[in-house]
Amino acid sequence: xxxxxxxxxxxxxxxxxxxxxxxxxxxxxxxxxxxxxxxxxxxxxxxxxxxxxxxxxxxxxxxxxxxxxxxxxxxxxxxxxxxxxxxxxxxxxxxxxxxxxxxxxxxxxxxxxxxxxxxxxxxxxxxxxxxxxxxxxxxxxxxxxxxxxxxxxxxxxxxxxxxxxxxxxxxxxxxxxxxxxxxxxxxxxxxxxxxxxxxxxxxxxxxxxxxxxxxxxxxxxxxxxxxxxxxxxxxxxxxxxx
Numbered sequence: 323x324x325x326x327x328x329x330x331x332x333x334x335x336x337x338x339x340x341x342x343x344x345x346x347x348x349x350x351x352x353x354x355x356x357x358x359x360x361x362x363x364x365x366x367x368x369x370x371x372x373x374x375x376x377x378x379x380x381x382x383x384x385x386x387x388x389x390x391x392x393x394x395x396x397x398x399x400x401x402x403x404x405x406x407x408x409x410x411x412x413x414x415x416x417x418x419x420x421x422x423x424x425x426x427x428x429x430x431x432x433x434x435x436x437x438x439x440x441x442x443x444x445x446x447x448x449x450x451x452x453x454x455x456x457x458x459x460x461x462x463x464x465x466x467x468x469x470x471x472x473x474x475x476x477x478x479x480x481x482x483x484x485x486x487x488x489x490x491x492x493x494x495x496x497x498x499x500x501x502x503x504x505x506x507x508x509x510x511x512x513x514x515x516x517x518x519x520x521x522x523x524x525x526x527x528x529x530x531x532x533x534x535x536x537x538x539x540x541x542x543x544x545x546x547x548x549x550x551x552x553x554x555x556x557x558x559x560x561x562x563x564x
Contacts, residue, residue, distance in 0.1 A: 327378045327379075327380045328378075328380045328382060328385065330374050330378060330380065331371050331372075331374040331375035331378065331380050331385060332384075332385055332388060334367050334368075334370045334371035334374060335367075335368075335371050335385070335388050335389050335392045336388075336392070337367050338364045338367040338368055338371065338392045338393075338396050339391065339392035339395055339396060341360050341363055341364045341367065341396065342360075342361070342364055342392065342395040342396030342397075342399070342400045343395060343400075344360055345357045345358075345360040345361050345364070345396070345400040345403075345404065346395075346399060346400050346403050348360060349400070349403050349404050349407050350403070350407070352407075352411070354404065354407060354408055354411065354412075354472060354476060355473065355476050357400070357404055358404060358469040358470075358472045358473045358476070358540075359469075359473070359534070359537050360400075361396065361397070361400050361401060361404065361464070361465055361468070361469040362465065362469050362470070362473075362533075362534045362543065363534055364396035364397065364400070364465060365397070365461055365465035365466065365469075365530075365534070366530070366531055366534050366535075368389075368392075368393065368396070368397075368461055368465070369511075369527070371389060386444060387444065390440040390441075390443070390444055393436075393440060393460055393461060394433075394436060394437055394440055394460070396464075396465070397436065397460045397461050397463070397464030397465045398432070398433045398436035398437065398440075398460055398464055399433055400464070401432070401463075401464035401465070401468035401469060402429035402430070402432050402433045402464075402495070403429075404468065404469070404472055405425070405428075405429055405432075405468060405472065405491050405494070405495060406425060406426065406429050408472050408475070408487070408491065409421075409422075409425045409487060409488060409491045410422075412475060412476075412482050412487055413425075413486075413487030413488045413490075413491055414487070414488060415487075415488045421488045424492050425488070425491055425492050425495075427492075428491070428492035428493075428494075428495035428496050428499075429495050431495065431496060431499045432463075432464075432495040432496075432498060432499045434499070435498075435499035435500070435502045435503045436460040436463070436464065436499075436502055438502075438503055439457055439458075439459070439460055439502040439503055440460060442456070442457070442503075443455070443456075443459075453509060453510050453512050453514070454507050454508065454509060454510060454558065455507070455508040455509070455510060456505055456506070456507065456508075457501065457502050457503055457504050457505065457506055457508065458498070458501040458502050458504070458506065458508055458551070458554075458555075459502075459508065460502060462508075462547070462550070462551060462554075463498040463501065463502055464498075466543070466547040466550070466551075467494075467498065467544070467547045467548070467551065468494070468495075468498070469543075470540055470543035470544040470547050471494065471544060473540035473543065473544075474540050474541055474544050475487070477540055477541075506555055506558055506559075507557075507558030507559070507561065507562055508554045508555065508558050509554050509557055509558065511523055511527070526546055526550070529542055529546065530542075530543060530546065
């Protein structure tokens with residue numbers, strides 16, 4: 323029974339890891355939209371992993387390390403490969419040009435920053451303020467923003483065609499990399515003292531699950547991701563000295 327209790331959250335982590343690998347393969351096959359949705363599904367599983375571990379009181383050192391390995395693949399490597407191929411297919415980036423090497427360096431830096439962010443989290447998690455991250459989590463950067471941006475660009479091809487994506491994609495990856503390794507306080511999705519904030523979290527997460535399961539409304543995912551990112555950074559700044 324004890325083993326089963328730990329197996330449940332670890333199974334969610336394993337599924338997220340395998341889906342991350344599936345996203346990489348799907349991207350290489352040219353199915354960018356499906357690959358982006360798979361990354362969104364990884365985010366849904368990552369949430370279920372954490373909830374299951376807390377409800378079953380099945381947190382462990384193995385689970386924490388396993389979760390980090392899965393996050394690096396699903397929200398680090400998979401989004402990086404997705405953006406690289408999106409640049410080639412949608413951004414007009416040609417192989418072995420200056421634009422290609424810039425984009426390649428940007429996605430590599432993103433993965434490196436994500437790995438450093440996860441390593442720092444594992445080492446300092448016991449010292450971090452309760453309810454707060456230090457730096458933007460890789461799940462928000464790779465799972466929340468990168469995948470939804472690519473999905474919106476795919477759904478709105480006319481907008482994508484009018485944008486200099488060969489420049490925007492590298493800037494996006496560099497900025498997210500810096501945010502991940504920064505010392506910015508960022509709130510965790512956890513129960514707060516304010517009922518209004520708790521209700522908003524339930525509504526926001528429910529909407530994300532609906533969009534992910536039905537593979538619809540990527541605009542909601544992007545809008546919510548940007549709002550949570552900006553609001554979280556502001557909240558961390560305001561409460562920093564408290």
